[in-house]
Amino acid sequence: MQRVDALIRPRWTARVEPRVAIEERLAVAVDRGRIVAVVPVEEAERRFATGARHDRPRHVLLPGLVNAHVRAGASLFRGLASDRPRTDTRVARAEARWLGSELVADGARLAVAEMLLGGITCFADAYDYPDVTGEVAAESGIRAVLGMVVRETRSAWARDADEYVRKGLEVHDRFKGDPLIRTAFALCSPNDLGEATLARVRQLADELDVPVGTRLHETAAEVEASVSRFGLRPLARLRAQGLVTPALIGAHATQLEDAEIELLASAGASVAHCPRANLKQASGACRVEALRRAGVNVALGTDGADRCDRLDLWAEMRAAALLGKHVAGDATAVPAAAALEMATVAGARALNLEREIGSLAPGKAADLICVDLSRLALQPILDPLAQLVYAASGEDVTDVWIAGAHLVANRELVRLDAAAIAAAAEQWGRRLDPGAASGDD
Numbered sequence: 279m280q281r282v283d284a285l286i287r288p289r290w291t292a293r294v295e296p297r298v299a300i301e302e303r304l305a306v307a308v309d310r311g312r313i314v315a316v317v318p319v320e321e322a323e324r325r326f327a328t329g330a331r332h333d334r335p336r337h338v339l340l341p342g343l344v345n346a347h348v349r350a351g352a353s354l355f356r357g358l359a360s361d362r363p364r365t366d367t368r369v370a371r372a373e374a375r376w377l378g379s380e381l382v383a384d385g386a387r388l389a390v391a392e393m394l395l396g397g398i399t400c401f402a403d404a405y406d407y408p409d410v411t412g413e414v415a416a417e418s419g420i421r422a423v424l425g426m427v428v429r430e431t432r433s434a435w436a437r438d439a440d441e442y443v444r445k446g447l448e449v450h451d452r453f454k455g456d457p458l459i460r461t462a463f464a465l466c467s468p469n470d471l472g473e474a475t476l477a478r479v480r481q482l483a484d485e486l487d488v489p490v491g492t493r494l495h496e497t498a499a500e501v502e503a504s505v506s507r508f509g510l511r512p513l514a515r516l517r518a519q520g521l522v523t524p525a526l527i528g529a530h531a532t533q534l535e536d537a538e539i540e541l542l543a544s545a546g547a548s549v550a551h552c553p554r555a556n557l558k559q560a561s562g563a564c565r566v567e568a569l570r571r572a573g574v575n576v577a578l579g580t581d582g583a584d585r586c587d588r589l590d591l592w593a594e595m596r597a598a599a600l601l602g603k604h605v606a607g608d609a610t611a612v613p614a615a616a617a618l619e620m621a622t623v624a625g626a627r628a629l630n631l632e633r634e635i636g637s638l639a640p641g642k643a644a645d646l647i648c649v650d651l652s653r654l655a656l657q658p659i660l661d662p663l664a665q666l667v668y669a670a671s672g673e674d675v676t677d678v679w680i681a682g683a684h685l686v687a688n689r690e691l692v693r694l695d696a697a698a699i700a701a702a703a704e705q706w707g708r709r710l711d712p713g714a715a716s717g718d719d
C-alpha cells in the first residue's frame with residue numbers, strides 16, 4: 279500500500295476536466311501538496327494508507343475557485359458607494375486620504391478571509407501595494423497572482439510609470455521563491471497609458487513570461503474616450519503594441535464588437551467576466567455566450583468589494599449564467615457546467631496556471647474544496663451540478679485545501695484569526711464612515 283497524507287471521500291466529485299460532470303463514489307488521494315489519484319473508493323482503499331481520512335458524505339468535492347479579477351486591498355470600501363453613479367468620487371477620496379500599507383494589509387486580510395471561506399483558492403489582484411497583499415497572501419496560505427500595477431498618474435504607491443514598473447518588478451523578484459505566489463501586470467486601463475508605456479509592458483511581460491491583466495472595454499464611455507484621444511478603441515491600441523496574446527486578460531469586456539471577439543479568439547486571449555460589478559454599475563453586459571462560441575477563454579472575477587459587495591464566486595457563477603442567458607436570449611446559453619468551468623479551469627488558464635490548478639487531475643496541486651449540499655433549501659438533489667451552481671452558496675463551503683494545507687475546516691478559518699480581522703474592519707469602518715466625516719456629502 280502506498281502511504282499518502284490524506285484521502286478525501288465525498289458523495290459527489292466534479293473533476294472539471296476533461297469535462298464538467300458530477301461523478302459518484304470517487305476518492306481523492308493527496309500527498310505532499312499534490313493530487314496523487316482520483317479513483318473509485320474501493321480502489322483507493324486498496325491502494326492507499328493514510329492517517330488523515332476526510333469522509334464528506336453530503337458533499338461535492340471540486341477544484342478551488344479562481345477569482346481572476348479582484349482588488350483585495352479595496353475590500354474595506356465595501357458599502358461606500360452603493361447606488362451611486364460611476365462618476366462618484368467617494369472611493370477615490372477615501373483612497374486619497376487612507377491608501378497605504380495599513381489599509382491594504384487590513385483590506386487584503388479581510389478579502390482573503392472572505393475568499394477562503396467561500397472556496398476561492400486563488401486570486402489575481404490589481405491594486406496598489408501588491409507587496410503588502412503578497413505578505414498577507416503568504417501568511418494566509420492562499421494562492422495569489424499579485425498585480426504589478428501600471429499607471430501614469432500618481433497614487434500613494436508610485437508617482438509615474440517608471441516608478442510603478444520598478445516597484446512592480448521588485449515585487450516580482452521578492453516573491454519569486456514562493457511556490458504559491460506569482461505576478462502579472464495589472465494595467466488600470468489602456469486609456470491611462472501612452473504607447474511607450476504599453477510597449478514597455480509588452481517587452482517586460484514577454485521577458486518575465488507573466489500575464490497582462492487590464493480593464494478592457496468596461497463601459498461605452500471608456501471606449502469613446504479612447505477613440506477621441508487616440509483615434510482607436512482600447513483593444514486596437516493593445517493590438518498595435520503586440521499585447522493581444524495568450525497572456526492578455528481583459529477584465530469586464532462589456533463592449534465588444536464581433537471582430538473584436540474574433541481577434542481575442544484567434545489570439546488565444548482571455549476575458550475576466552465580472553457580471554455583478556457590471557450589473558451594479560450599469561456598465562453593460564459581456565456577451566459571454568458569443569465569446570464562448572468563438573472559443574475565447576472566459577474566466578470569472580468579482581472586482582473589488584466596493585463594486586460588487588461580496589467577493590463571492592458562487593454569486594458570480596450564478597450571475598454569469600443568468601445574465602449570459604438573458605443577453606443571448608437563450609435559456610440554454612451559459613449552462614451550469616460552463617459557469618463552473620469559468621470559475622475554475624478557465625481562471626487557471628487565464629492566469630497561466632492550468633498545469634498547476636483548475637481541475638482534479640493527478641499531479642496538479644491539491645487546491646480542493648468541499649460543498650455541503652444538505653441544506654434544506656437545496657433539497658431534493660435531482661441535478662447536483664445545476665444545484666451546485668444555481669442554489670448553493672459560499673456559506674455551504676465546509677473545507678478548503680490549498681497545496682494540501684487544510685485552511686478551512688468545518689466552515690472555520692484554520693490559519694487566519696477571524697475575530698482579529700473583524701475587529702480591524704470595524705475600526706476602519708469608523709474611520710471611513712461617510713456619515714461621520716466632516717464636510718462630506
Ligand SMILES: [Zn+2]
Pocket residue numbers: 347493529530581582
Ligand atoms: Zn475592474
